[in-house]
Amino acid sequence: MKSISTFMKMKQERDPIAMMTAYDAPSAKAAAKAGVDMILVGDSVGMAVHGYDSTIPVTLEDMLLHSKAVRRGAPETFVVTDLPFLTYQGDFSETLQAVKQLLQEANVQAVKLEGAKRTLSTIQRLSEAGVPVIGHLGLTPQSVGVLGGYKVQGRTEEAAKQLIEESKQVEKSGAVALVLECVPRQVAAHISSLLDIPVIGIGAGSETDGQVLVFHDVIGFSDGFLPKFVKQYAHVQTEVEHALSMYVSEVKQQVFPGPEHTFSMSEETLNKLYGGIKS
Numbered sequence: 001m002k003s004i005s006t007f008m009k010m011k012q013e014r015d016p017i018a019m020m021t022a023y024d025a026p027s028a029k030a031a032a033k034a035g036v037d038m039i040l041v042g043d044s045v046g047m048a049v050h051g052y053d054s055t056i057p058v059t060l061e062d063m064l065l066h067s068k069a070v071r072r073g074a075p076e077t078f079v080v081t082d083l084p085f086l087t088y089q090g091d092f093s094e095t096l097q098a099v100k101q102l103l104q105e106a107n108v109q110a111v112k113l114e115g116a117k118r119t120l121s122t123i124q125r126l127s128e129a130g131v132p133v134i135g136h137l138g139l140t141p142q143s144v145g146v147l148g149g150y151k152v153q154g155r156t157e158e159a160a161k162q163l164i165e166e167s168k169q170v171e172k173s174g175a176v177a178l179v180l181e182c183v184p185r186q187v188a189a190h191i192s193s194l195l196d197i198p199v200i201g202i203g204a205g206s207e208t209d210g211q212v213l214v215f216h217d218v219i220g221f222s223d224g225f226l227p228k229f230v231k232q233y234a235h236v237q238t239e240v241e242h243a244l245s246m247y248v249s250e251v252k253q254q255v256f257p258g259p260e261h262t263f264s265m266s267e268e269t270l271n272k273l274y275g276g277i278k279s
């Protein structure tokens with residue numbers, strides 16, 4: 001299995017890190033087969049799978065269930081799980097309990113936490129306890145209420161300076177990697193060259209040490225969600241809708257199931273059972 005040192009080496013050798021979310025066993029298996037370096041069990045599962053309009057309602061129980069499924073689907077892949085909203089801002093023992101379950105029951109390799117400021121001491125304490133922690137700055141969806149929407153971050157001189165400062169602080173606190181979401185490419189490039197740890201971008205341009213996208217966005221199965229940074233490599237939504245309407249139509253027209261989908265018993269048994277009926 002790849003490890004933090006693999007990813008450090010990839011950064012040094014300018015070998016881009018391909019990260020993608022997965023929330024269940026089959027998608028994790030497909031990601032592993034495709035050569036994804038690192039799987040993220042993102043709290044975006046709340047939006048991509050559970051139908052919420054933000055990541056706020058996602059719970060630790062949700063993340064555990066999805067992480068376990070992903071682990072079973074991709075037993076040899078480095079997996080990182082998002083700590084959900086408000087599981088790492090209060091009592092540290094609660095944070096520890098959450099991380100303990102993710103690392104010991106779901107067997108993931110690392111956890112990801114949003115923000116700097118108050119999050120820094122948590123990153124530090126977890127790192128000191130031996131937990132690989134990934135930071136997440138820029139657009140931090142768990143703060144959507146404070147940010148006032150899903151908007152590009154770090155665009156003004158002041159905001160960019162703060163983002164650069166906070167990135168350094170996240171590294172200094174012991175994080176093993178940093179996700180930068182929706183920031184100008186120039187700022188993301190600067191931070192990537194400034195830090196020793198790998199910087200993984202989403203909507204952060206091509207000069208980061210790696211990229212991350214949401215599985216459903218990559219395959220075109222996210223109900224029209226298409227922000228600027230998403231590239232759809234397939235249009236599964238269309239395929240799925242076509243398949244489902246064919247199924248409905250064939251059931252209605254009694255085309256499905258055909259003989260090839262149907263079980264039968266022998267004439268002899270049938271005779272014993274009913275004294276002979278027309279099959």
Ligand SMILES: Nc1nc(=O)c2c([nH]1)NC[C@@H]1CN(c3ccc(C(=O)N[C@@H](CCC(=O)O)C(=O)O)cc3)CN21
Nearest residue numbers: 044047048055141150151152214217222225227228229
């Ligand atoms: N399916 C999915 N994909 C994601 O990438 C994703 C989620 N869900 N859920 C959690 C967060 C939320 N994300 C979002 C959501 C919306 C925008 C968005 O509308 N962005 C505008 C920015 C406009 C601007 O500020 O100029 C865009 O056009 O990219 C960006 C990221 C990224 N994450």
Ligand SMILES: CC(C)C(=O)C(=O)O
Nearest residue numbers: 021042043044179202
């Ligand atoms: C978009 C990525 C970085 C994420 O945090 C998620 O999928 O939840």
Ligand SMILES: [Mg+2]
Nearest residue numbers: 042043044082
């Ligand atoms: Mg997330």
